[in-house]
Amino acid sequence: MPKNLQLAITAFGEPDTLKLQQTDIPTPSEDQVLVKVAFAGVNPIDAKTRAGLGWGAEKIKDSLPWTPGFDAAGVVVHDSGEFKAGDRVVGRIVEGGGYGQYLCAPSDALSFVPEDVSLEQASTLPVAGLTALQALELANTTKDDKVLILAGAGGVGHIAIQLAKAKGADVFATSSSKNAEFVSSLGATALDYGKAPLEQQVQDIDVLIDLMGGDVGEAALASVKAGGRVVTVPTITAPRIIEAAEKRGVIAQGMLVQPNVTQLDALLNAVSDNSLTIEISKIYPLEDGVQAHVDIQSGRTRGKILLEIPQ
Numbered sequence: 370m371p372k373n374l375q376l377a378i379t380a381f382g383e384p385d386t387l388k389l390q391q392t393d394i395p396t397p398s399e400d401q402v403l404v405k406v407a408f409a410g411v412n413p414i415d416a417k418t419r420a421g422l423g424w425g426a427e428k429i430k431d432s433l434p435w436t437p438g439f440d441a442a443g444v445v446v447h448d449s450g451e452f453k454a455g456d457r458v459v460g461r462i463v464e465g466g467g468y469g470q471y472l473c474a475p476s477d478a479l480s481f482v483p484e485d486v487s488l489e490q491a492s493t494l495p496v497a498g499l500t501a502l503q504a505l506e507l508a509n510t511t512k513d514d515k516v517l518i519l520a521g522a523g524g525v526g527h528i529a530i531q532l533a534k535a536k537g538a539d540v541f542a543t544s545s546s547k548n549a550e551f552v553s554s555l556g557a558t559a560l561d562y563g564k565a566p567l568e569q570q571v572q573d574i575d576v577l578i579d580l581m582g583g584d585v586g587e588a589a590l591a592s593v594k595a596g597g598r599v600v601t602v603p604t605i606t607a608p609r610i611i612e613a614a615e616k617r618g619v620i621a622q623g624m625l626v627q628p629n630v631t632q633l634d635a636l637l638n639a640v641s642d643n644s645l646t647i648e649i650s651k652i653y654p655l656e657d658g659v660q661a662h663v664d665i666q667s668g669r670t671r672g673k674i675l676l677e678i679p680q
């Protein structure tokens with residue numbers, strides 16, 4: 370009987386607690402579709418969950434070994450409702466499982482991948498793309514706004530810059546000097562965080578998309594004008610940023626990215642018509658997932674990194 374190769378979190382701890390395992394191919398329920406995964410996005414939440422941190426670890430603590438992967442792009446295995454065997458699909462998979470060959474995806478979480486979008490590109494969009502889009506919407510970003518994006522070179526940031534530009538906003542983004550040219554090429558004014566304190570580099574920000582949280586997120590509040598809007602995306606430090614913002618007369622909110630097929634379709638179409646460019650800096654084979662976690666938790670990867678799942 371064919372098996373399902375997965376890379377699972379076997380215990381909370383260092384990256385090497387990720388181990389390959391074989392399970393049975395799962396059987397989809399009526400409202401699910403069996404997907405053979407080709408590529409999975411690697412996100413900071415995967416590494417935080419593996420380390421035993423945050424809401425992700427809380428949710429899975431009694432379910433180890435557990436296979437991460439909230440982004441999955443692949444091919445439908447059997448005809449199911451509107452999906453036909455062989456259809457190329459992508460989804461934000463709330464229950465995880467992207468780090469494995471087969472998963473049962475809720476049919477209402479899947480988008481069809483346009484012909485001219487690769488499965489690699491598609492697999493970058495559910496978590497990072499939806500987060501960028503939803504954060505900008507939560508902040509009611511418009512063309513009249515001066516927007517500051519922290520960590521503009523990362524998975525969420527490089528998409529957020531382009532979506533904010535597409536709204537007509539004036540966009541500033543922080544990065545290290547090595548990524549300044551990359552961030553500028555996406556349409557932002559690059560701010561080198563190593564050069565001088567941010568508040569000396571930019572002021573009067575209407576919308577802050579905080580993709581760093583912690584000390585960096587808190588310090589950036591000094592660049593936001595009174596009455597400005599902040600979306601602080603890392604969940605672990607969100608309460609601290611919200612409190613610090615309130616003291617400055619600035620409205621801050623946290624968020625948790627939600628599956629949304631309409632928004633995912635819009636992101637796929639933007640890639641298809643070249644209005645959104647995705648940076649994929651590295652694709653690791655599934656068996657090198659430990660190294661992918663070492664890299665993602667360094668916080669220094671550019672754009673997205675992916676796992677390629679053996680077919």
Ligand SMILES: NC(=O)c1ccc[n+]([C@@H]2O[C@H](COP(=O)([O-])OP(=O)(O)OC[C@H]3O[C@@H](n4cnc5c(N)ncnc54)[C@H](OP(=O)(O)O)[C@@H]3O)[C@@H](O)[C@H]2O)c1
Pocket residue numbers: 412413414496497500519520521522523524525526543544545546547548562580581585602603604624625626665668669670671672
């Ligand atoms: N709440 C949610 O639903 C949700 C959803 C998605 C993501 N998140 C969280 O949002 C955060 C960002 O996610 P991501 O996927 O974009 O992360 P990522 O891809 O790992 O971000 C890496 C980038 O961060 C930059 N960076 C590191 N230190 C920096 C600093 N001091 N100032 C500015 N940039 C810096 C790096 O650029 P340089 O090398 O140039 O420094 C690198 O390109 C993570 O904490 C993630 O867990 C939350």
